[in-house]
Amino acid sequence: MNFDDTPQEAEFRATARVWIGANAPKQYEEELRKSSLGRTQLKNANILEVAKAWQKKKADAGWACLHWPKDYGGRGASPIERVIWQQEEGPFGKLSGMFIIGHGMCGPTMMAFAREEHKRNYLPPLASGEKVWCQLFSEPAGGSDVAGLRTRAEKDGDDWLINGQKIWTSGAHYSDYGILLTRTDPTVPKHKGLTMFFLDMKSPGVEVRPIKQASGASDFNEVYFTNVRIPDHQRLGEVGDGWNVSLTTLMNERMSIGAGVSTGFPELFEYCAGLMLDDGPAIEDRAVRSKLANWAVKASGRRYTSMRAISALSKGERPGPENSIGKLVAGSMIQDVAAYALDLQGASGVVSSPENAEAAGRFQAMLLRAPGTRVEGGTDEIMRNIIAERVLGLPGDIRVDKDVPFNKIPTKGRG
Amino acid sequence: MNFDFSDDQKQLRDQARKFLAEKCSPKAVRVVLDGKVPYDKELWKGLAEMGFLGVAIPEEFGGAGAGHLELCVIAEEMGRANAPVPFSSTVYLAAEALLIAGSDAQKKRWLPAIASGKAIGTLALFEGKGNPAPKNVKLTAASGVLNGVKKPVADGAIADFAVVAARTGSSGRDGDISLFLVDLGGGGVEVKGLTNLDPTRGQAEITFKDCKAEPLGAAGEGWSILSQVLDRAAVLCAFEQVGGSDRALEMGRDYALDRIAFGRQIGSFQAVKHMLADMYVSATLARSNSYYGAWALSTNAAELPEAAAAARISATQAFQHCAKNNIQVHGGMGFTWEFDCHMYYRRANAMALGLGSISYWEDQLIDRMRKKNAA
Numbered sequence: 001m002n003f004d005d006t007p008q009e010a011e012f013r014a015t016a017r018v019w020i021g022a023n024a025p026k027q028y029e030e031e032l033r034k035s036s037l038g039r040t041q042l043k044n045a046n047i048l049e050v051a052k053a054w055q056k057k058k059a060d061a062g063w064a065c066l067h068w069p070k071d072y073g074g075r076g077a078s079p080i081e082r083v084i085w086q087q088e089e090g091p092f093g094k095l096s097g098m099f100i101i102g103h104g105m106c107g108p109t110m111m112a113f114a115r116e117e118h119k120r121n122y123l124p125p126l127a128s129g130e131k132v133w134c135q136l137f138s139e140p141a142g143g144s145d146v147a148g149l150r151t152r153a154e155k156d157g158d159d160w161l162i163n164g165q166k167i168w169t170s171g172a173h174y175s176d177y178g179i180l181l182t183r184t185d186p187t188v189p190k191h192k193g194l195t196m197f198f199l200d201m202k203s204p205g206v207e208v209r210p211i212k213q214a215s216g217a218s219d220f221n222e223v224y225f226t227n228v229r230i231p232d233h234q235r236l237g238e239v240g241d242g243w244n245v246s247l248t249t250l251m252n253e254r255m256s257i258g259a260g261v262s263t264g265f266p267e268l269f270e271y272c273a274g275l276m277l278d279d280g281p282a283i284e285d286r287a288v289r290s291k292l293a294n295w296a297v298k299a300s301g302r303r304y305t306s307m308r309a310i311s312a313l314s315k316g317e318r319p320g321p322e323n324s325i326g327k328l329v330a331g332s333m334i335q336d337v338a339a340y341a342l343d344l345q346g347a348s349g350v351v352s353s354p355e356n357a358e359a360a361g362r363f364q365a366m367l368l369r370a371p372g373t374r375v376e377g378g379t380d381e382i383m384r385n386i387i388a389e390r391v392l393g394l395p396g397d398i399r400v401d402k403d404v405p406f407n408k409i410p411t412k413g414r415g
Numbered sequence: 416m417n418f419d420f421s422d423d424q425k426q427l428r429d430q431a432r433k434f435l436a437e438k439c440s441p442k443a444v445r446v447v448l449d450g451k452v453p454y455d456k457e458l459w460k461g462l463a464e465m466g467f468l469g470v471a472i473p474e475e476f477g478g479a480g481a482g483h484l485e486l487c488v489i490a491e492e493m494g495r496a497n498a499p500v501p502f503s504s505t506v507y508l509a510a511e512a513l514l515i516a517g518s519d520a521q522k523k524r525w526l527p528a529i530a531s532g533k534a535i536g537t538l539a540l541f542e543g544k545g546n547p548a549p550k551n552v553k554l555t556a557a558s559g560v561l562n563g564v565k566k567p568v569a570d571g572a573i574a575d576f577a578v579v580a581a582r583t584g585s586s587g588r589d590g591d592i593s594l595f596l597v598d599l600g601g602g603g604v605e606v607k608g609l610t611n612l613d614p615t616r617g618q619a620e621i622t623f624k625d626c627k628a629e630p631l632g633a634a635g636e637g638w639s640i641l642s643q644v645l646d647r648a649a650v651l652c653a654f655e656q657v658g659g660s661d662r663a664l665e666m667g668r669d670y671a672l673d674r675i676a677f678g679r680q681i682g683s684f685q686a687v688k689h690m691l692a693d694m695y696v697s698a699t700l701a702r703s704n705s706y707y708g709a710w711a712l713s714t715n716a717a718e719l720p721e722a723a724a725a726a727r728i729s730a731t732q733a734f735q736h737c738a739k740n741n742i743q744v745h746g747g748m749g750f751t752w753e754f755d756c757h758m759y760y761r762r763a764n765a766m767a768l769g770l771g772s773i774s775y776w777e778d779q780l781i782d783r784m785r786k787k788n789a790a
Contacts, residue, residue, distance in 0.1 A: 002714075214424065289781040300702065300707065329700070385688065394691065
């Protein structure tokens with residue numbers, strides 16, 4: 001048991017460190033370091049432009065999508081080298097936020113199911129950040145039950161005609177392409193009538209409407225499709241096999257989101273270390289210490305759990321199911337952490353503007369953004385189902401719609 | 416980076432699991448639970464023969480000379496089997512105190528006896544309620560003679576010797592405390608068994624009256640030695656707790672698969688599934704924190720104090736959580752003496768107190784994190 005780099009790993013780390021030291025946009029380092037959930041923005045620059053520039057610079061030097069094959073814009077690096085890169089990239093990694101869906105979910109799905117020519121054409125600009133991708137799965141009638149989606153794809157010559165609506169599509173408003181899950185056959189049970197495509201988001205008939213979230217920000221969108229044409233060669237997987245194709249995407253989604261969700265603990269610990277309460281320093285207060293200790297062991301437990309998964313990867317083993325706990329633990333924790341930080345601020349915790357609020361309002365922003373983390377990428381309840389069924393081997397839910405043709409499933413709860 | 420046990424260590428774990436499955440069935444644990452014997456002597460002998468008691472004791476003192484990582488994997492299996500033997504008192508506390516502070520003669524006298532199963536040792540620290548703290552040590556030592564009362568002392572009624580924390584000064588500082596070795600078979604010692612939460616592990620009150628004792632480590636170094644011993648024991652106990660958590664989770668999972676209610680397996684109800692999923696989350700966090708503790712212990716890293724406190728808190732929480740919800744999954748049957756669930760519930764709650772309560776360790780963790788951040 002050790003945390004030491006092998007000689008090759010040490011060499012890789014040194015090379016990465018030198019390159020980052022010479023090339024990273026250091027003028028934003030401090031701001032990025034201080035950014036946290038609900039507030040990743042730059043005062044004097046457009047973060048999307050800064051992120052794209054950094055991604056392009058990395059791609060030109062062979063540091064983008066490290067684990068992807070070189071032919072598709074990656075570096076062909078090992079899983080452990082990817083982890084070392086992330087450690088070295090540090091706060092600049094926060095600039096990758098807008099690419100997470102493309103790199104973590106769309107890319108792997110394209111790699112597994114797209115034609116070779118499409119992989120060669122579309123993946124390198126995705127890796128370099130020149131093109132941004134989104135994932136069009138969820139619908140008003142299909143969230144956790146994504147197989148209940150209703151967007152239709154109907155064959156029309158060599159094309160497919162798409163009609164319907166997607167929702168909660170992160171980044172659709174700045175995306176160039178998307179992967180799209182549709183219903184091609186409503187007369188068979190719901191999982192069997194789905195088909196996956198990728199499409200140009202600038203196609204005629206695609207309309208993107210930002211959703212104003214509970215936090216006030218707009219990261220997600222509704223996307224409407226009206227007679228949108230997609231050529232058949234942009235189909236991913238067989239007709240009717242869309243569910244299996246989507247599982248590839250969703251497994252990748254949970255891996256990348258699980259690793260990325262922050263717990264809010266380092267921010268809270270730092271805050272408490274310098275905070276004075278009415279009767280002394282917060283860090284000396286027994287109640288505060290007890291809370292901090294409980295969150296500390298969750299944060300460290302999650303960190304070491306992912307290290308165990310990385311160790312398995314570096315030995316060429318498949319990581320165990322342990323990593324599936326990451327998002328479940330972090331999502332609810334950051335919500336509790338944010339609420340507690342506000343509690344420590346007393347009445348002034350209600351003020352949220354950066355210029356007037358305690359700690360520049362970072363915990364208020366965190367609190368308002370946190371409910372989303374427990375929903376996106378699989379709700380807490382879906383994550384528990386996954387652990388119970390796939391890890392512990394418990395029976396799946398009894399599904400009343402399992403063998404019913406999709407067009408015979410009830411659509412209203414009451415009335 | 417290799418944040419995992421080696422293949423040899425995993426093999427040792429399998430070997431220990433197989434041995435304990437055979438020699439330490441729930442039926443065997445119940446012989447001690449029912450008070451027929453104070454501990455499982457046959458099992459103790461077997462553990463010695465397997466080399467498990469001395470796995471981390473150097474060869475020159477009769478042990479296997481392996482290391483703490485090997486001891487961690489055995490600890491996990493001891494917890495999984497709910498073994499009714501004085502393993503933690505003897506191996507994590509007494510032996511570790513001797514390894515840290517014992518003279519050559521003291522090590523020669525006691526360590527081979529521990530490894531061969533001939534001597535049971537323990538740590539006599541607590542004096543009634545309260546957590547580990549120099550001010551709570553009232554028992555006095557003067558001219559090599561101890562006077563005072565220790566309770567609870569884990570496995571005190573069956574121990575052959577004890578490491579005793581005693582007051583040798585009154586400055587109000589850590590230097591007031593010194594450690595002593597006492598042969599409990601000698602004079603000046605009165606031992607009384609105490610009924611406790613977990614009858615598979617005894618607790619005792621020991622009264623020392625002009626009891627002869629020899630110093631262990633330098634005078635005034637007692638608290639510093641004790642802190643190291645408690646950190647090491649925290650990691651090792653965490654592995655027992657991780658083993659117990661996993662077993663309690665498995666019992667709950669198995670019952671949820673077997674039990675039918677409302678015409679279906681109760682494990683198909685989300686209320687039950689989600690409870691079991693949460694138990695898995697606790698057990699996994701505890702295991703990962705404990706692995707980090709194992710790394711720190713085996714390399715004697717500067718991170719050990721923080722890692723030990725984190726492992727202690729996380730594993731204590733996980734074992735309590737899994738043990739109590741295992742009963743809940745079992746419903747009424749889980750609350751019978753006949754089912755084994757309560758044995759893990761008892762062990763989980765007794766272990767939560769043994770090295771000081773969870774609130775004590777929370778406090779320690781924050782102090783240690785602050786120290787690290789300041790450095």
